[in-house]
Amino acid sequence: MDDSPGSAGRTRLSSATGRWVVLTTVLGSSMAMLDSTVVNVALPRIGEDLDADLAALQWTVNAYMLTLASLILLGGALGDRYGRRKVFVLGVVWFASGSLLCGLAPNAGVLVAARALQGIGGALLTPGSLALIQASFHPDDRARAVGLWSGFGGIGAAIGPFLGGWLVDGAGWRWIFLLNVPLAALCVPVALRHVPESRDPQASGSFDVLGAVLGAVALGLVTYALIGSSWWAGALGIAAGAAFVAVEWRRPDPMLPLSIFRLRQFTAVNLVTLCVYAAFGGFFFLAALQLQVVVGYSALGAGTALLPVTLLMLLLSAKSGELGERIGPRIPLTVGPLLCAAGMMLMLRAGEGASYFTDVLPALLVLSLGMVTLVAPLTATVLAAVDTGRAGIASGINNAAARAAGLLAVAALPLLAGMGPEAYRSAEEFGETFRRAMPMCAGVLVLGSLIAWWTVRTPKDKEAHCQPECRINCGVVSPPLETSGGDQQRP
Numbered sequence: 198m199d200d201s202p203g204s205a206g207r208t209r210l211s212s213a214t215g216r217w218v219v220l221t222t223v224l225g226s227s228m229a230m231l232d233s234t235v236v237n238v239a240l241p242r243i244g245e246d247l248d249a250d251l252a253a254l255q256w257t258v259n260a261y262m263l264t265l266a267s268l269i270l271l272g273g274a275l276g277d278r279y280g281r282r283k284v285f286v287l288g289v290v291w292f293a294s295g296s297l298l299c300g301l302a303p304n305a306g307v308l309v310a311a312r313a314l315q316g317i318g319g320a321l322l323t324p325g326s327l328a329l330i331q332a333s334f335h336p337d338d339r340a341r342a343v344g345l346w347s348g349f350g351g352i353g354a355a356i357g358p359f360l361g362g363w364l365v366d367g368a369g370w371r372w373i374f375l376l377n378v379p380l381a382a383l384c385v386p387v388a389l390r391h392v393p394e395s396r397d398p399q400a401s402g403s404f405d406v407l408g409a410v411l412g413a414v415a416l417g418l419v420t421y422a423l424i425g426s427s428w429w430a431g432a433l434g435i436a437a438g439a440a441f442v443a444v445e446w447r448r449p450d451p452m453l454p455l456s457i458f459r460l461r462q463f464t465a466v467n468l469v470t471l472c473v474y475a476a477f478g479g480f481f482f483l484a485a486l487q488l489q490v491v492v493g494y495s496a497l498g499a500g501t502a503l504l505p506v507t508l509l510m511l512l513l514s515a516k517s518g519e520l521g522e523r524i525g526p527r528i529p530l531t532v533g534p535l536l537c538a539a540g541m542m543l544m545l546r547a548g549e550g551a552s553y554f555t556d557v558l559p560a561l562l563v564l565s566l567g568m569v570t571l572v573a574p575l576t577a578t579v580l581a582a583v584d585t586g587r588a589g590i591a592s593g594i595n596n597a598a599a600r601a602a603g604l605l606a607v608a609a610l611p612l613l614a615g616m617g618p619e620a621y622r623s624a625e626e627f628g629e630t631f632r633r634a635m636p637m638c639a640g641v642l643v644l645g646s647l648i649a650w651w652t653v654r655t656p657k658d659k660e661a662h663c664q665p666e667c668r669i670n671c672g673v674v675s676p677p678l679e680t681s682g683g684d685q686q687r688p
Contacts, residue, residue, distance in 0.1 A: 217391035235361025264316030267413035288321025293381030332395035362500025465652035472645030478603025521574030525655030533571025540564025
C-alpha cells in the first residue's frame with residue numbers, strides 16, 4: 198500500500214501517514230472550534246482592558262461569525278477546485294495571522310477587524326478539515342478516521358470554555374488568540390509533508406464571488422443596523438439581500454442553489470435550525486456575561502460553569518443520533534427545543550448570590566439535554582431531506598444558516614432587551630436586561646419546536662440517508678459539517 202503524500206484515497210489509518218493526517222486535521226479544526234467557545238468568557242475582560250462598550254463586544258463576536266457564515270460554502274468550493282490541502286493550509290495560516298492581530302490589538306476597532314480576518318481563515322479551514330479526511334483515507338478506514346476526527350474535535354470544543362477562562366484569569370485574554378499561532382506552526386509543516394493533496398475532478402465553472410460578497414454585505418449591514426439602531430443600514434441590508442437572491446437565482450452555478458429549498462423537509466429543518474441556533478447564540482453570549490457581571494464568577498469560574506453543556510453533548514450525541522434513527526426526527530426536533538427553552542427559563546435563577554449547584558447547574562443540565570436531543574437528529578434530517586449527491590451542499594447550507602442565526606441574535610437581542618452601551622459594567626442593569634432576554638430566547642425555541650411538529654416527517658428512505666458522519670459533536674455554535682461520500686460540498 199502506497200501511503201506517500203500523493204496517494205489520496207489510499208491511506209490506511211494504521212499507517213504513519215494516516216496518523217499524521219488525523220493529527221493535522223484535528224489541529225486545524227480545533228483552532229476554529231476552540232475559538233467558537235472561548236471568546237465569550239473573555240468579553241468582560243476585553244471590554245475592561247480596551248475600554249469598549251457593549252456594541253464593541255457584540256462586534257468582537259459577530260465580525261468573526263459574519264465572514265465565516267458568508268464564505269464557508271465558497272471555502273469548500275475553493276478546496277475542491279484548487280486542492281483541499283492547499284486551501285486548508287492557506288486557511289490555517291490566515292486564521293493564525295488573524296489570531297496574532299487579535300492578540301496584539303491596541304483597541305477595539307483593530308480587534309474587530311482582526312476577528313473578521315479570522316473568520317475568512319475559518320471559512321477556508323473548517324470545510325477543508327473533514328474533506329481531507331474523506332479524500333485521504335481508504336474507504337475501509339474512512340469511517341474510523343472521521344470518528345477520531347470528530348471525537349478529538351469534540352474534546353477540544355468541550356474544554357474550550359475552561360481553557361479560555363484559565364487563560365483570561367492567568368496570562369490574559371490576548372492569549373486565547375495567541376495560542377493559535379504555535380498550533381498553526383505545528384499544523385502547517387505536518388500538512389505539507391504528510392497530507393495527500395486531493396481535488397474534485399468534476400469541479401468546474403466560475404466561482405460565485407459576487408454572491409459571496411452580496412451575502413456578506415447583506416448580513417453585515419443588517420447586523421450593523423441592529424447593533425447601531427440604524428434604519429438606513431437596515432434598508433441597505435435588505436436591498437443587498439434581495440440582490441443576493443436575484444444573483445443566486447440566475448446563476449447556473451450559484452453558491453447557494455435556491456432550488457434546494459423547494460424540498461419541503463429541507464426548508465422546514467432549516468427554519469428549525471434558524472430558531473434554535475439564534476437562541477443558542479444569544480444565550481451563550483449573554484450567559485457568559487451574566488455569570489461574571491452579575492453572579493460574580495471569574496472568567497475561569499464562568500468557563501468551568503458552562504463545561505457541562507459541551508461535556509454532555511460530547512458523551513451523548515452518538516446515542517441521540519441512534520435514537521433519532523429509531524423513532525424518526527419529529528419528536529427529537531420538537532422535544533429538544535422545548536427542553537432548551539426550559540433550561541433558559543431556569544437560568545433566570547442565576548442572579549446575584551446564586552448557588553451554582555442549586556441555581557446554575559440545573560438550568561445548564563436541562564439545556565444540555567435539550568441540545569443533545571436535537572442536534573444530531575437535526576443534522577441527520579438535513580441529509581435525509583436531499584439526495585446523496587447534494588448531501589454536502591445541504592449540510593453546508595445548514596451550517597451557514599446556523600452561524601448566521603447566531604450572528605443576528607447577538608446583534609438583535611441586546612437591542613430588544615433594552616441593554617445600554619455600558620450595561621455589562623453594572624450588575625443591576627445587566628441582570629435586569631438578562632431577565633428580559635431569556636424569555637425571548639425561550640420563545641424562539643418554542644417557535645422552532647412548533648415548526649418541527651407541524652412540518653418535519655420521517656423520510657421513507659431514512660435508513661439509506663439519515664446517518665451523519667460526525668457522530669460525536671459539540672454543536673453549540675452550529676451543526677457539524679458533513680460530506681457526501683468522498684465529495685465535499687460545492688456550489
